Amino acid sequence: MERSEPDLESVYRAIGSVPTYRWGYYKNPAYMRELRKGASTKFLSDYKAHPERYVAGELPRLSFADGEFDVTLVSYFLFAYQDRLDYEFHRESILEIMRVTRGEARVYPTVTFEAQPSEYIPMLQSDPALQAFEFTEIKTDFEFLVNSNFFLLVTRD
Numbered sequence: 001m002e003r004s005e006p007d008l009e010s011v012y013r014a015i016g017s018v019p020t021y022r023w024g025y026y027k028n029p030a031y032m033r034e035l036r037k038g039a040s041t042k043f044l045s046d047y048k049a050h051p052e053r054y055v056a057g058e059l060p061r062l063s064f065a066d067g068e069f070d071v072t073l074v075s076y077f078l079f080a081y082q083d084r085l086d087y088e089f090h091r092e093s094i095l096e097i098m099r100v101t102r103g104e105a106r107v108y109p110t111v112t113f114e115a116q117p118s119e120y121i122p123m124l125q126s127d128p129a130l131q132a133f134e135f136t137e138i139k140t141d142f143e144f145l146v147n148s149n150f151f152l153l154v155t156r157d
């Protein structure tokens with residue numbers, strides 16, 4: 001709780017002046033703060049009541065067994081930080097995510113924080129080490145960061 005308040009506050013103060021966001025869903029920074037406060041309160045109370053539901057991990061290696069999950073979701077980590085995480089990190093992370101996933105993975109969004117399409121997506125699609133997988137960009141109806149209205153669906157060929 002001590003950590004989440006300053007985080008909510010700093011995002012709330014800074015984000016209104018960043019031009020690369022669309023406000024259709026969140027309406028304005030104050031409403032966005034309210035929704036995020038609700039989500040963090042819900043999360044923190046569930047985390048307190050059921051700590052066993054949460055397992056910390058760090059890509060590109062995960063502690064889970066092969067095929068442990070039906071679906072794996074990644075939100076605002078891969079592609080978003082491509083200025084700091086290189087292509088090899090992305091390839092290793094996708095391989096590891098698909099190792100622990102029985103069904104499909106969904107990586108959202110497909111753009112960097114600068115709202116630019118990630119150049120790693122065509123590289124993943126043509127990478128011989130990832131031939132066993134199919135990568136499909138799927139349109140979503142949610143877009144906060146400009147151009148964030150796609151996720152990358154990863155399935156087995």
Ligand SMILES: C[S@@+](CC[C@H](N)C(=O)[O-])C[C@H]1O[C@@H](n2cnc3c(N)ncnc32)[C@H](O)[C@@H]1O
Pocket residue numbers: 057058059060074075076077
């Ligand atoms: C922008 S936040 C996104 C948080 C959340 N997924 C969301 O969509 O709101 C990026 C997250 O990546 C996590 N992260 C940093 N390094 C990581 C790694 N090597 N493996 C997995 N997650 C990592 C950070 O802890 C942080 O929570």
